Amino acid sequence: MEYHSLWSTVKIAFAVFLFVQSSLVSADANGGASCATCTVIVALAEQTSVIHNESIVHALDRICGYLPGTYQKACKEFVDFFGPILIDILMEDDTPDSVCHKLSFCFTQSGKQECSLFPKKAYGFKSRKIRFTRDLVVNMEKDKAYFKNPMRIGIKICDLPGIKEICDWIKVVFDNHDPGVDLDSDRFSPYETLRGYSWRGKDCDDANGEVHPGAKPIDSDMVVDSNCNGIKGKDPITGNTYEDLLCSNTEPRGIALLGDSIGAHFHLPREWFNSTELSVEAFELLPFILENEFDWPELSSTTGFMNATDSMQRVIHGPTDSLYYRLWQRNHCNFRDFQNIGVNGARSGSMAETIENRSDNS
Template identity: 55%
Template sequence: MTSSIVTHDIIVSTDHDFTTFRLAEDASPDRACHALGICTTDPGRQPCVSIPEPSLLADFEERVKRGREIVIRHDRHGIFQAGINICDLPGIKEICKLIDNIFDNHVPALDEDHDSFSTYPTLRGSAWRGKDCDDSNPQRHPGAVPVDDDASSDSNCNGIYGTDPKTKVAYEKELCAGTEPRGVAVLGDSISAHFHLPENWFDATQISAAAFKHLDFIVENEIDWPEMSSATGLGFNNWTEVIQGPVDSVYMRLRERNRCNHKDYQNIAVNGARSGSMDSGIMESLARNQETDRPMVVIYALVGNDVCNGHVDDTFAHMTTPQQMRANVLRTLEYLDTRLPKNSTVFLVGLADGRVLYDSLSHRIHPIGRFWNRFTYSQFYDYFNCLQVTPCCGWMNSNSTVRNMTTQRAIELSAQLQDVAAKNQTYYNHFNVHYMANPINKAIEVWNAKGGQTWQLLEPVDGFHSNQYGQALTAQIIWEVAEKLVPGVFGPTNPNNQRIAQLFGDQGAYF
């Protein structure tokens, strides 16, 4: 909703039957949205408009009412009578139920043997965690300790199995024994899941049919890109029409160091997750058996939602308190001690300083305003705050006092994580725990030193998340900091890597 005055021809299609009608010549996008019943204004509140223009704000409610009458008069199918709920439309309801189930449970929707690994890429499948090599046997999955050295079959899905005809020794034993294989997992939020809305969906100067080529893949992955994220990126990009930039990840580096780690990754990140929601099915979806699986490096990275919320009127009342943060993370660590194998490592990552969002983006034009060369991110943030649909009114806010107070709370919560790690470093039976400052500031420093500007690391559509360039840099920083904090945390370099590549090629595709 970015233009000021447009002629609106509304076209509605239902079962191949089209309804067309026209609103008034001066119907702004905001009025059209209200007339269709998609946008609403709560009693006692001023209507929210994307681009305030006094000439169009006059008699807003009366003009919306007239537009609404036009809509109802021409709405033969009753679609707009009581507002739109897309999940009530025929054919969509079942899809919504399936997606709701995935969003609630955070495990693969298509998993025949119920081992939390799948052969299907989306719906929390192999884009999120290693591809299952036998979906009929729960004992065969990524990260498993090999059964009988995988002399006859691949039980851990790393593509290394069989026996060396010369030595009569199983390849898994010959090439992987003593190299300390391990996996990586991230427990996180939309940053770790790599939330990304394609820019060319919203920029009228870029939109095309090619922009929607991968729509089903994107929706089935919750508009996240874990396969290109800083923790579990897989090293390739088959979706260049809608996402660009280098791919680097902790998993890629772990695999490069030891190819026996192939496919041993799990992205347990959920949009909107915060410390208090980890025990609502998120941490429980981590698939690891203490007796039959290899150790893991786990990155606990809930970097914003404990201070971010959409409660514009009382955002601070809905932020996590330091006491709650401490209790929440301790509860998660206690649970992980019942799931992770011995010799695992957990890194607690501090919260971000989200003031960088407004500081670097506020004066720039948002993609949906580029056609008219107006509608800045500052206006975008305020508009979303007015609608009360903002993901973070604390930082996505033109009020500097609110932004500073939000950062202060983030610092207080990070201090709790740091203290928990310091006092419990060797407390748990199956892992050591360490604190890591949020990597975004260091990533920005590295980027700026190369001549880049901070806004180039941020998602252009939502103005909130790190983009593909930011994700790749974050992977580098996490890897380097982790190795300094815990030398050897990622294991030694496998001297057999070249031979593994010669014998087993790509060791099995991810999708």
């Protein structure tokens, strides 16, 4: 299969709405990412409906319309299912926090402090929660019978119709933390996203597993640039290879990062959380952002290698200075020899599994 057709297949499979990503974040107290995502979506829908003087369903449709075309179908399917339930609850003048508690995306675990982003109403979160939870479950059972227990606590965004199958597929890809497109299985990719060269040096030959950033030079790279540092061939006068002449005594060293969202450089656009700033332009980079798991490793302090381009300026700002960049400045033989295996929500106890995704260049 040619690269472009394979990449098109992967891109289409990633047609998923913003909130799907919440399922990939490690579960946390009181509903964790599903709770936070529900609260943000409900708050945006409520704000948008007020600004444009329209119903909640129309506001959600408007938000769907801001998304790139391939994402709109999943979004609208979610609205068709979720909208009527949301209208019923919001008619009672609930806050986004209480709405998501009633829908069981949020809950308060024993021994945990109750969390809220908005001022609570006098009746609190528990009022009428059972009825709304049952309404949600009944609606889901009519669709695909996802739930058998009407008192289930902690419903996840990815349990909703139209979303679950996509979430399951994405979870398999992201849980591996390996490049989504890697034909020679050397854990380096010629593509930018899906754990590609945003995260690790760009593979200069994805059909040869012995050729990748940081690889040991083959025949001193006389014919092939096996370590992808841009150096190959030989000096016609001395007969020595350029790799030996330029790099043999420089002790080139790459860099690999294991870490959490800080190392991966997690960042969400401010505009996504303010209904007055929502627009088609605000979501223009949504496919890129989703496919990079809301992270910007190419701008991180460890493996960053580029400054924010004009297209990124709406999302993230500033020049890049990183450990990799400084290594490269001191020794250009280090070109592309970096690996960022940062994982959002990672904990020290999970590093043993994560380190297995590192390519061994020794």
